[in-house]
Amino acid sequence: xxKTGLVLKVIDNLESYICRALLALFVLLLFAQIVSRELxxxxxxxxxxxxxxxxxxxxxxxxxxAAKLSAHNRVTFHFKWxxxxxxxxxxxxADLIWIAFNCYFVYLSxxxxxxxxxxxxxxxxxxxxxxxxxxxxPIAFSxxxxxxxxxxxxKLVKGIDIRDxxxxxxxxxxxxxxxxxTQNNKK
Amino acid sequence: xxESTIVLVxxxxxxxxxxxxxxxxxxxxxxxxxxxxxxxxxxxxxxxIAFTSVGSFPLMALPAFILAGALMEAAGISRRLVNLAESxxxxxxxxxxxxTVLACMFFGAISGxxxxxxxxxxxxMIPAMVKRGYDRGYAAxxxxxxxxxxxxxxxxxxxxxFGISAIGLTVPPEAIEKYGSFQxxxxxxxxxxxxxPALVISISLLIMNYLRCKKAGYKGTSDGWSLGHIxxxxxxxxxxxxAPLVILGGIYTGFFTPTESAIVAIFYTLMVGWFIHKELKWxxxxxxxETTTWLSGRVLLILFTATVFGRVLVENEIPDSIAxxxxxxxxxxxxxxxxxxxxxxxxxxxxxxxxxxxxxxxxLLPVTYSLGIDPIHFxxxxxxxxxxxxxxxxxxxNLFVASGISDTPLEDITAKALPFAAISVVGVFIIAxxxxxxxxxxRLLAG
Numbered sequence: 098x099x100k101t102g103l104v105l106k107v108i109d110n111l112e113s114y115i116c117r118a119l120l121a122l123f124v125l126l127l128f129a130q131i132v133s134r135e136l137x138x139x140x141x142x143x144x145x146x147x148x149x150x151x152x153x154x155x156x157x158x159x160x161x162x163a164a165k166l167s168a169h170n171r172v173t174f175h176f177k178w179x180x181x182x183x184x185x186x187x188x189x190x191a192d193l194i195w196i197a198f199n200c201y202f203v204y205l206s207x208x209x210x211x212x213x214x215x216x217x218x219x220x221x222x223x224x225x226x227x228x229x230x231x232x233x234x235p236i237a238f239s240x241x242x243x244x245x246x247x248x249x250x251x252k253l254v255k256g257i258d259i260r261d262x263x264x265x266x267x268x269x270x271x272x273x274x275x276x277x278x279t280q281n282n283k284k
Numbered sequence: 285x286x287e288s289t290i291v292l293v294x295x296x297x298x299x300x301x302x303x304x305x306x307x308x309x310x311x312x313x314x315x316x317x318x319x320x321x322x323x324x325x326x327x328x329x330x331x332x333i334a335f336t337s338v339g340s341f342p343l344m345a346l347p348a349f350i351l352a353g354a355l356m357e358a359a360g361i362s363r364r365l366v367n368l369a370e371s372x373x374x375x376x377x378x379x380x381x382x383x384t385v386l387a388c389m390f391f392g393a394i395s396g397x398x399x400x401x402x403x404x405x406x407x408x409m410i411p412a413m414v415k416r417g418y419d420r421g422y423a424a425x426x427x428x429x430x431x432x433x434x435x436x437x438x439x440x441x442x443x444x445x446f447g448i449s450a451i452g453l454t455v456p457p458e459a460i461e462k463y464g465s466f467q468x469x470x471x472x473x474x475x476x477x478x479x480x481p482a483l484v485i486s487i488s489l490l491i492m493n494y495l496r497c498k499k500a501g502y503k504g505t506s507d508g509w510s511l512g513h514i515x516x517x518x519x520x521x522x523x524x525x526x527a528p529l530v531i532l533g534g535i536y537t538g539f540f541t542p543t544e545s546a547i548v549a550i551f552y553t554l555m556v557g558w559f560i561h562k563e564l565k566w567x568x569x570x571x572x573x574e575t576t577t578w579l580s581g582r583v584l585l586i587l588f589t590a591t592v593f594g595r596v597l598v599e600n601e602i603p604d605s606i607a608x609x610x611x612x613x614x615x616x617x618x619x620x621x622x623x624x625x626x627x628x629x630x631x632x633x634x635x636x637x638x639x640x641x642x643x644x645x646x647x648l649l650p651v652t653y654s655l656g657i658d659p660i661h662f663x664x665x666x667x668x669x670x671x672x673x674x675x676x677x678x679x680x681x682n683l684f685v686a687s688g689i690s691d692t693p694l695e696d697i698t699a700k701a702l703p704f705a706a707i708s709v710v711g712v713f714i715i716a717x718x719x720x721x722x723x724x725x726x727r728l729l730a731g
Contacts, residue, residue: 116577117570123490127344128395131540145341153339155347157579168578169585170636171306174678176305184305197316202330209331234334238330248476 112162112240123148140141143222150230157237165244168261189253192245199242206234240259289328290600294319294593309582313589315728317453318597320493330592337591338584341543342451342471345444347580348546352553353395353459356527358568359557362404364521365390370412371517375504378497380416381426384409385489388430392437398637398674399681401434402427406689414690418502424690424697425457425675428682430489432671435637436482438475439531439542445587445638446663447471449645452591455597455653463656469663471542475535476726477660481668481715488711492730493703515529523556536729583638590639594646603650621654621716624648626667629709631681632673640670657719664722668712675701 130144138168163169171191176184210231218227251257297315320327352693369387373379378725387405402544406427413423435442460466467473471515518525534540535641557564591679597603611619631640644666652662674682677698687694713719 105566113574113577114508117573120351120573120576124348124351124547124550125342127348128551129542129546131544147573148344149339149341152344152347153335155577156338156581156584159577160585162583163578163582166578168582169618170639171305171307172302172634172679173305174634175303180348188305190471191304191310194304194306194314198310198317201311202334205419206330206331206334209328224525231331231335233285234331252373 112158116155116158116162119158121259123151123155126151146220146222148271153230154233157233158240160242161237161244162243165247166262167248167259185253192249196242196245199238199245201244203235203238206231206238210235267273290319290596291602294596298593304373308636309586309589312586312593312643316589316592316596325676327362327434329595333592333595337452337588340448343444343448343584345439345471345541345543345546345589346441346583347576348543348550349439349441350397350579351572351576352546352549353400354395354533354572355550355557356394357400357404357563357571358564358572359553360561360563361394361395361527361553361556362391363408364517364524365394368407368517368521368525370409371510371514374510377504378493378502379504379571380409380413381418381423381493381497381502382490383428383672385411385430385433385486385493386422388427388433389437389486390481390528392403393532394437394439395434397441398431398434398671399685402431402674402685403689405431406686410686410690416502420498420692421696421700422496422500423698424692425685425704426493428680428686428697429675429695429701429708430486431682431685432674432708433482433486435671436478436664436668438478439546440475440478440667442637442641442667443474443478443663444471444542444584445641446645446666447474448587449590449594450649450659450663453594453646453649456604456650459653459656466653468661469659472535472538473726474661475532475542476729477664477722478667480529480721480725481664484715485668485671485708485711488707489704490708492707496703508528514716518588523560527556528551533666538729585641586639590642593643597646598650603647604654606647607654609649611655617655617657618717621665621713624652625665625709625712625716628666628669629672632670633676633678635673635679636675637670641666658723660700660726661719661722665712665716668708668715670710672705672708676705710719
């Protein structure tokens, strides 16, 4: 793979990489906490707080990743009674509202962190300024907005419909079955 | 007057956006934001709620249980549990489909999701049933209907979500004055409380299955129980049977919190998958982490916006007015349960389960408090009702999965699943009318 190709791939899956690492880390951290408590009768004071903050970062990066996979649940069963053009326009309009909401939220959280928040507010056991921990909110909601635009660009301009991973898995199940059936028929 | 306009702003925007096809999380967030602006409240609260709604230790049970479930699938634990259930089929009428219900119960004890249960059990049991001469549509319908047990039998992801939503709500002081103090909601208590109601639903499914198999003439094998077969399946599945015992034993004895028990389950599965079954691959591990990422991100973003939505509801005393108007209709607790169950079944037909729990808990829990209903009991009934929605049209995830696996048309499975849904509803009414079914075990274990 070329260098730019690799860089593009990393950027394309950025949230996924970060989330996998965060998830593995906080699961390990919690396990270490249980082991140290049960086997060595020593509880770590800082581990729970650190794990919770990693979890929050994991959640919001994960939400952005879910947007990239267009996995956020919508109620769509009524779309099959509508002409396709109407349905596509409605969904695009809904996504536009989503983008507006995200932009406003990015503004709110940025304003909160840099103007409204008490700068000396620190986390209880780690002593990290809460300002840095809250930074995930503007970062993740900006990323999510980019991902929504990305999905819609593929759908409306390139004509590639990104379907959520659940229905893809279902298609795979159905596909496998057909395959098995044709193989059985051959016998 | 002001109250009714805020209801219009909040619910009107919410339903409008849903119909437009906006994600549930956006519909909740935007409608709550508009209500904030309408009420001239400072929307900066949203930022704090975004952080505090997600940043809680008990909530970490959610990704941990999702990850544990995905790993158990990859480590071959699920498959061995289903095989064990299958070996119990024996000489009964409808034995094989009864074994399917049993398999869903076993599987429910390690997984907290309905469609996942249907998929894992259906892949093995539907072909097995067809081989014994069961109708394909019936086989798929049994699996889809009992897949809902996955969320009633602990550990259960919907129960984690209900617990988190309920912990954040304060009990109305009028209710305490009238009925005395309520027990505090905890995820552990919910996990213990779900056990007996799950048995009630399972037994009702088994009765319906027996009646229908008798009519259709699905007989068991003539050679009776095969002890060797059961023994073999048990020996192969020994480490898999231990998995639910590790998870539930830790919680029921109070040794671990649900989050911790899920973490222990993850490491137990890694050990079994790598060293004993030798089936777990690096690729599976990465895939499990990835699935957990987007599933958690999706659900917990809804949790943030649903918390804001719930805040608007409670601050404007909307649940209170619902409770008052319900009480003005009747003060018979059975009639009120009937109304609540009817409403929940209806919502369960259309809405994704976790989103429904997050939206309905702040609306309904204050109502049930003011009627003197125990919050744990309400949570169990809520989850049982929504679990039926997995196997009813138009949004029955289990039906889609079962139709995909069995290669039968959706309509066929749906029609054959309806009698099971009907008997489950009867089960739910029993659970709702007899609070002791849910409350007896937690009290016993609490000592």
